Amino acid sequence: MSFFKRLDAKRFRPTDLVSGAWNVREQHVAPALGLLAxxxxxxxxxxxxxxxxxxxxxxxxxxxxxxxxxxxxxSVIRPGRTIELVEARLSHAARAIVIARAWLLQTPDTSAISGTPVLAIPTPETLALWKPETLWRGGFVRSIEVRRSLLGVGRAVSWIRSEVPLVAGESVSPTARALGIIDIANGLAAREDVNEIAFPNIDLTVHFIRKLRGLWLGLDTTVSFGPSGIGLTHSIVHDQDGPIGVVSQSLTIRH
Known part of the structure; x- marks a missing residue:
């Protein structure tokens, strides 16, 4: 089974695997983010x-x-030979639900000067298997394999992957596949009991320094709650060859 089935050039139907962590009658937004990519x-x-x-x-x-x-x-917002800004809108019943904007860049060879001070994280096989369904509801979290080391309140290092196809019968890039599961970062290091405090993210932004290689996506995650109902989940993103970027999610904290 896949997360989505294509109906035509623009329309899609979700499967039960997208049911959400906060409300099982709604979609977990993660697969939809990958579909937009x-x-x-x-x-x-x-x-x-x-x-x-x-x-x-x-x-x-x-x-x-x-x-x-x-x-x-x-739609293309800013066309160009070496740089483009592209927007994708996901709508239900003529109402926009998610708007994605992506910067696409040329990729000349800069391997001679590449590097990062970001340290590698422990490999997937060294971390314990964690079942997110012990904390979260819905079909989506059950479709993700998670290996996690909980380092403290609001701190975790995790590896995630899924063998579920994003769209039935379609080849999907490693980038789109990763973006279809990366939103789970907000649930990997919960600061509070999720049955008492809700902290859904209202956005998600990913910056990459190179393309993802392999199926595993590593997340070095920090969750912070401010004193007035606003929070932030920030993760350094890895694959098994090292750091590849960062992802941030703004949170609205609700009692």
């Missing part, structure tokens, strides 16, 4: 002979998404 990449490949690489993608989550058919529209 997939739509951007497909549109890009059709329009261009020279393919640019996704360096940053930012999602604004405008509301909850029911487990129902929806559509995605893609």
């Amino acid at each position: 997939h739509a951007i990449e497909l549109d890009h490949a059709v329009r261009r002979d020279s393919i640019l690489t996704m360096a940053r993608v930012s999602y604004d989550i405008l509301g909850t998404l029911p487990i129902d058919e929806f559509e995605i529209d893609v």
Whole structure:
């Protein structure tokens, strides 16, 4: 089973595997974020002979998404030979639910000067298996394999992966596949009892320094709650070859 089935060029139907952690009658937004990235990449490949690489993608989550058919529209905001800014809108019943904007950049060879001071994290096989369904509800969390080391309140190092196809019968890039599960970062190091305190993210932004390699996605996660109802989940993102970027999520904290 996949997360989504394509109905036509723009419309998709979710499966039960997308049911959400806060409300099982709604979609967990994670797979939809990956689907938006997939739509951007497909549109890009059709329009261009020279393919640019996704360096940053930012999602604004405008509301909850029911487990129902929806559509995605893609448009180019800033065209260019070496840089593009592309927008994808996910809508349900003519209402925008998620807006994604992605910067796509050329990729000249800079391997001679590449490097980062960010340290590697422990490998997946060294961390204990953690079942997110012991804390969270819904079909999505049950579709993710998680290996985690809980380092303290609001601190965890984790590796995540999923063998569930994003879209039935379609080839999906490692980037889109990773973006389809990365939103789970907000649930890997909960600061409070999730049955007492809600802290859904209203956005998600990822910056990459290179393309992901392999199935495993590593997350070195810190969760912070401010004193007036606003929080932040921030993770350094890794694959098994080292750091590849960062992801941040703004939280609205609710009693």
